[in-house]
Amino acid sequence: MKTATAKTQNRLTVGQIWRDPENRHVVGCGDAVDPGFIHELMHGNLATLAVHDPPYNLVMFKKRSVAEFIDWCREWIAITSEHLTDPASLYVWLGADQKKHFQPLPQFMAMMAETDFDSRSFITMRNQRGYGTQKNWMAIRQELLYYTRGNPSFAVGYTDIPKILRGYYKKVNGQRTENLERSKSNCIRPGNVWVDIQQVFYRMEENVEPCPAQKPLKAIERIIETSSAPGDIVIDFFSHSGTTLIACERLGRRCITCDLDSYFAEITIRRLEHFRATGKTGWQRDDPFAGRLSAP
Numbered sequence: 001m002k003t004a005t006a007k008t009q010n011r012l013t014v015g016q017i018w019r020d021p022e023n024r025h026v027v028g029c030g031d032a033v034d035p036g037f038i039h040e041l042m043h044g045n046l047a048t049l050a051v052h053d054p055p056y057n058l059v060m061f062k063k064r065s066v067a068e069f070i071d072w073c074r075e076w077i078a079i080t081s082e083h084l085t086d087p088a089s090l091y092v093w094l095g096a097d098q099k100k101h102f103q104p105l106p107q108f109m110a111m112m113a114e115t116d117f118d119s120r121s122f123i124t125m126r127n128q129r130g131y132g133t134q135k136n137w138m139a140i141r142q143e144l145l146y147y148t149r150g151n152p153s154f155a156v157g158y159t160d161i162p163k164i165l166r167g168y169y170k171k172v173n174g175q176r177t178e179n180l181e182r183s184k185s186n187c188i189r190p191g192n193v194w195v196d197i198q199q200v201f202y203r204m205e206e207n208v209e210p211c212p213a214q215k216p217l218k219a220i221e222r223i224i225e226t227s228s229a230p231g232d233i234v235i236d237f238f239s240h241s242g243t244t245l246i247a248c249e250r251l252g253r254r255c256i257t258c259d260l261d262s263y264f265a266e267i268t269i270r271r272l273e274h275f276r277a278t279g280k281t282g283w284q285r286d287d288p289f290a291g292r293l294s295a296p
């Protein structure tokens with residue numbers, strides 16, 4: 001977990017920005033709702049895709065009332081909108097508190113209806129581990145909302161799950177053909193229920209030990225491959241472990257990201273440096289701060 005030593009090794013303080021020496025990505029330490037900071041972070045660039053994973057107003061981060069949380073979300077959505085191209089795609093990860101009428105999900109959806117984004121899909125990713133198994137359905141869902149402005153590209157791929165059902169046959173040029181003969185892949189599409197993504201845990205290479213909210217690389221890569229093209233700019237204003245940045249590096253996109261916490265901004269930079277030095281996507285169980293810092 002965070003240590004005093006680690007804190008002193010953080011390169012950025014709030015308001016500061018790190019620009020990649022290889023000129024591809026940008027990492028800032030700052031507030032997603034500070035328009036001046038985000039303006040400086042973006043440096044006149046526009047992104048085609050935003051992938052945001054805010055704190056969900058649950059236990060891990062500072063608690064606010066739902067109304068306050070939604071007002072805060074409205075602010076970073078408006079700032080995001082200013083820094084996106086037309087057309088553009090926006091994905092937002094969100095939680096839903098089942099003991100409190102699923103807040104803040106419905107309130108967030110209602111807020112988004114007032115913006116210039118169109119709703120496109122409501123994706124659910126299945127986690128492996130959950131809670132509340134004895135007196136309720138085990139809570140294993142993770143919500144992902146997909147919005148667009150205009151008509152951006154959408155290049156859907158396939159999962160690694162083989163098709164096991166025959167599906168419908170149809171006549172093509174008078175010949176009866178089976179569904180499998182006509183399809184482009186022997187595997188199923190992800191659709192809007194993702195069951196094929198392993199939740200990050202300590203045995204995985206991509207694990208970044210002190211990051212409790214880390215998203216799986218496979219999920220972020222699926223979003224990026226579907227909704228952006230090589231060379232595009234992708235933004236993420238809640239970087240944490242830097243998953244979006246690593247996904248962009250691996251897929252040839254440019255990432256502009258930030259985190260309000262200088263510790264997570266530092267982890268993000270280190271994860272990129274570590275990936276470039278070793279080809280590894282995380283540290284598994286090792287301490288990201290054990291290695292030497294590269295020159296600022």
Ligand SMILES: C[S@@+](CC[C@H](N)C(=O)[O-])C[C@H]1O[C@@H](n2cnc3c(N)ncnc32)[C@H](O)[C@@H]1O
Pocket residue numbers: 030031032033053054055056211213214215216237238239240241242243244258259260261264
């Ligand atoms: C749910 S985590 C993001 C997880 C990330 N997708 C990953 O895979 O590692 C949310 C992050 O948002 C950061 N954060 C909270 N409030 C913020 C704000 N106002 N501006 C920028 N970052 C903020 C937190 O420090 C935390 O690291």
